[in-house]
Amino acid sequence: MRFSKLLIPTLKEAPKDAVLPSHIYLVRGGFIYQVASGIYDFLPLGKRVLDKVRTIVKEELDAAGCQEVQLGFVTPAELWKKSGRYEKYGAELLRFNDRKGNEFVLGPTHEEMMVELAARFINSYKQLPANLYQINLKFRDEARPRFGLMRGREFIMKDGYSFHADHEDMVREFGLMEETYRKIFSRMGLDFRVVEADSGAIGGEGSKEFMVLAESGEDTIVVCEGCDYAANIEAAKRAEEDEVPEAPEADLMKFHTPGVTSIEDLAKFFRVDPYYLVKCVAKRAVYDGGKNEIVLFFLRGSDELQETKAANSVGANELADVTEEELERAGLVPGFIGPVAIRRDPLAEEKKGQIYTAAKAPFEIKTLFDNSLKGASQMICGANEKDYHLVGVDLAVLEDERFDDLVQVKVGDKCRECGGKLAYTKGIEVGHIFQLGTRYSEPLDARFLDRDGKSKPFVMGTYGIGVSRLLAAIIEQHHDEKGSIWPSSVAPFEVVVVVGNVKDEEQLRAGERIYEELISRGVDALLDDRPERFGFKMKDFELIGFPCAVVVGKRLSEGKVEIIERDGLARAEASLEEAAEKAAEIVG
RNA sequence: CGGGGUGUAGCGCAGCCUGGUAGCGCGCCUCGUUCGGGACGAGGAGGUCGAAGGUUCGAAUCCUUUCACCCCGACCA
Numbered sequence: 001m002r003f004s005k006l007l008i009p010t011l012k013e014a015p016k017d018a019v020l021p022s023h024i025y026l027v028r029g030g031f032i033y034q035v036a037s038g039i040y041d042f043l044p045l046g047k048r049v050l051d052k053v054r055t056i057v058k059e060e061l062d063a064a065g066c067q068e069v070q071l072g073f074v075t076p077a078e079l080w081k082k083s084g085r086y087e088k089y090g091a092e093l094l095r096f097n098d099r100k101g102n103e104f105v106l107g108p109t110h111e112e113m114m115v116e117l118a119a120r121f122i123n124s125y126k127q128l129p130a131n132l133y134q135i136n137l138k139f140r141d142e143a144r145p146r147f148g149l150m151r152g153r154e155f156i157m158k159d160g161y162s163f164h165a166d167h168e169d170m171v172r173e174f175g176l177m178e179e180t181y182r183k184i185f186s187r188m189g190l191d192f193r194v195v196e197a198d199s200g201a202i203g204g205e206g207s208k209e210f211m212v213l214a215e216s217g218e219d220t221i222v223v224c225e226g227c228d229y230a231a232n233i234e235a236a237k238r239a240e241e242d243e244v245p246e247a248p249e250a251d252l253m254k255f256h257t258p259g260v261t262s263i264e265d266l267a268k269f270f271r272v273d274p275y276y277l278v279k280c281v282a283k284r285a286v287y288d289g290g291k292n293e294i295v296l297f298f299l300r301g302s303d304e305l306q307e308t309k310a311a312n313s314v315g316a317n318e319l320a321d322v323t324e325e326e327l328e329r330a331g332l333v334p335g336f337i338g339p340v341a342i343r344r345d346p347l348a349e350e351k352k353g354q355i356y357t358a359a360k361a362p363f364e365i366k367t368l369f370d371n372s373l374k375g376a377s378q379m380i381c382g383a384n385e386k387d388y389h390l391v392g393v394d395l396a397v398l399e400d401e402r403f404d405d406l407v408q409v410k411v412g413d414k415c416r417e418c419g420g421k422l423a424y425t426k427g428i429e430v431g432h433i434f435q436l437g438t439r440y441s442e443p444l445d446a447r448f449l450d451r452d453g454k455s456k457p458f459v460m461g462t463y464g465i466g467v468s469r470l471l472a473a474i475i476e477q478h479h480d481e482k483g484s485i486w487p488s489s490v491a492p493f494e495v496v497v498v499v500g501n502v503k504d505e506e507q508l509r510a511g512e513r514i515y516e517e518l519i520s521r522g523v524d525a526l527l528d529d530r531p532e533r534f535g536f537k538m539k540d541f542e543l544i545g546f547p548c549a550v551v552v553g554k555r556l557s558e559g560k561v562e563i564i565e566r567d568g569l570a571r572a573e574a575s576l577e578e579a580a581e582k583a584a585e586i587v588g
Numbered sequence: 589c590g591g592g593g594u595g596u597a598g599c600g601c602a603g604c605c606u607g608g609u610a611g612c613g614c615g616c617c618u619c620g621u622u623c624g625g626g627a628c629g630a631g632g633a634g635g636u637c638g639a640a641g642g643u644u645c646g647a648a649u650c651c652u653u654u655c656a657c658c659c660c661g662a663c664c665a
Contacts, residue, residue, distance in 0.1 A: 535625030
């Protein structure tokens with residue numbers, strides 16, 4: 001290919017609306033162009049990279065025994081209604097009618113369609129297992145698309161679905177896909193972590209995400225400094241703390257705490273560690289069909305609520321904030337909500353002094369407790385009365401209440417695997433694999449006839465890769481202040497042969513010769529034969545980020561050319577004869 | 589969806605406050621000179637000033653409405 005014939009509109013200035021390096025360099029390098037919010041055109045260079053990424057994904061999946069198919073992008077709404085997601089998916093699902101008034105949606109994911117396909121053609125256990133995938137366009141009408149290809153509305157995704165006769169076989173395939181994904185991302189030169197993940201609205205039992213480590217990542221992941229443990233913060237767990245702060249000592253009693261409502265103020269007021277305070281987080285849990293209720297989540301004052309865990313725990317689709325007015329209407333006292341009420345012990349009435357017993361909370365609202373409060377004693381909590389807190393509360397009285405893991409792991413918490421320290425890091429989600437089970441096959445009635453002659457729903461797994469997002473993720477990890485630095489495996493071209501001055505016949509001929517030799521060696525090469533000045537072409541090489549440049553210029557008179565590696569910009573001299581070989585070595 | 593911001597030539601911007609009929613840099617076209625780090629000179633093409641309505645003799649500029657895009661947050665199989 002000749003640079004002069006290719007449409008590569010590089011830009012000297014960054015588009016004003018781009019903030020991430022990947023976005024800036026993809027636009028400046030002439031890879032992509034924004035058409036509308038979250039929708040991009042791929043120009044020749046971008047398309048080449050996209051195809052290379054796509055090819056790697058396809059090669060590895062095919063090697064793992066998967067079969068590529070392609071499903072319709074426009075899908076009948078009927079299928080979505082059948083699975084119950086037509087309503088549930090919400091505003092992200094772009095709905096529209098055709099000329100006859102039939103309802104359709106633009107596919108944001110294809111569980112429904114793929115299950116339908118499997119149900120139609122897979123009838124027997126003899127056809128199982130099967131793993132079908134596609135690399136296709138998706139559309140999600142995101143509330144807030146951003147960061148170029150990182151979070152688009154229209155994007156390319158590889159989505160795969162496996163069908164099995166039993167759970168065991170699905171788990172085996174899940175493991176195979178994890179291995180396959182590791183190979184795929186390694187081939188792209190990515191530094192990534194496989195993390196335990198929340199299953200989200202798609203449901204399912206086991207789920208892992210593939211996170212490319214990058215500061216600009218939108219996901220926070222928890223990693224252990226001592227072992228391999230890594231998890232999305234939405235799913236991260238920690239070991240129980242064994243070094244706890246010294247407990248305050250007090251008998252159960254009501255304490256006047258005028259205006260003291262925040263955990264911070266309470267800790268100061270009582271001079272106790274927040275570990276001994278009971279924090280209440282009130283949320284409105286929203287369920288299918290818009291049903292909702294107020295739920296109170298109780299945890300230690302030293303912890304924060306992890307909303308995804310909390311929502312999963314009550315089976316809600318989402319948790320919304322609750323206003324103080326709503327709390328008051330529900331009979332609660334904002335700022336002084338506690339899990340128990342206090343009442344005078346009637347038997348103790350006659351005795352001197354004040355003796356109380358804690359009882360269940362005086363309200364009929366769903367409550368959930370974090371595991372760390374199980375059997376906690378010497379706690380301080382709201383008294384459900386304005387300006388009062390209870391001290392010396394023993395939560396053992398809550399034995400039959402519902403406990404669950406609700407807390408967000410903090411930096412410095414202890415690892416469950418090895419006891420090491422947990423830390424935060426940022427990641428870009430480029431892959432996600434789920435053990436789905438029968439979540440879709442059941443409602444969509446996708447069944448097969450098993451060995452024993454019984455009809456059973458498929459046991460499924462589902463596996464996704466954000467193909468277009470990968471372009472952004474790769475640049476986030478491979479760039480410098482001059483531009484992108486593509487790994488050879490996905491570079492738009494592996495080597496660019498820069499002719500210093502095309503009006504110099506000798507230079508042009510030498511450049512063409514090296515270019516031809518590279519091509520015959522199977523190297524994906526580009527000849528920069530544009531009638532531009534030397535510096536201009538070098539800037540483009542650095543901006544676009546071809547892994548290697550062969551510069552044919554001034555020193556050609558001595559039979560020498562220059563070979564520059566993009567990563568680090570190290571230069572080496574080579575004779576005209578050995579240039580192609582050396583360049584091929586660098587990108588090989 | 590809440591908060592903030594921006595829309596003027598392909599890109600980046602000035603002009604707006606204080607209304608008088610649109611300008612700069614880059615890019616693009618032609619010619620010439622240059623030719624190892626985004627060259628120089630001369631000439632040129634290109635804009636319903638996001639859209640609609642209003643005020644005014646006159647609106648890029650003032651007022652109203654609306655749309656698009658970006659950022660922070662909420663949300664995100």
